[in-house]
Amino acid sequence: MEAKILLAFTCLALAACSNEESSSTARAPAASAAVEIAAQSTSTALRADAAVAVQRFGRQLQGELQQAMAEGGPLQAVAVCHLRAPAIADELSEETGFQLARVSLKHRNPERGQPSDWQREVLESFDRRLAAGTSAGELAFSSTAEGEYRFMKAIPTAPLCLTCHGTAIEPRLQAELTALYPQDLATGYQAGELRGAFVALRKVDGAKP
């Protein structure tokens, strides 16, 4: 028991411990400090898992997008994005146990891309932090609220993205986008701006004794 408390403090001191350590501290004794530390360690582990889930989501999307662009050009890639982006989100949500999504202040898909109130606040804070000099790769958020663990990671706009999200979209492509997404807001971006963010959510139990 003492060893666990010591481990918990070590974790806190290092502010970064591995998943195995976190799961043992999660069962630490009920002294309030230890519970607090255990909760912190659990969320450190969750954060690491959420970051991995989001990374897989991003890699798979980007891989399929690049392949579709290379094979059939942007028009075909739009069709792939339209069908595959939601499917990949669902498949990986099932696999990872996190509910995965992409949201944006200017969404294309009104069913999937629209942020909730707290997600909107995080997106706005990412934009402010980017403007203040934080690099896009460092923009992440995590918290536990209303019985769920919440993780978000910013998605920067790369030059590749401008074909379908930029200011000079080829007319046939624009027509296809408008047909699929009549209320599309996701154009007019410049490279380096934030296109949106990944979201990973997981229900968590309340404080267990």
Ligand code: HEC
């Ligand atoms: C071939 C065209 C195309 C390219 C290139 C493209 N996207 Fe998209 N993007 C789409 C489509 C279509 C959707 C809507 C997908 C859906 O229905 O869920 C979308 C949706 C999104 C969303 C989800 C939020 C929303 O607006 O609904 C994000 C975030 C996003 N794209 C980011 C990017 C980034 C970052 C890049 C560059 C790495 C990129 N896109 C490149 C076509 C494209």
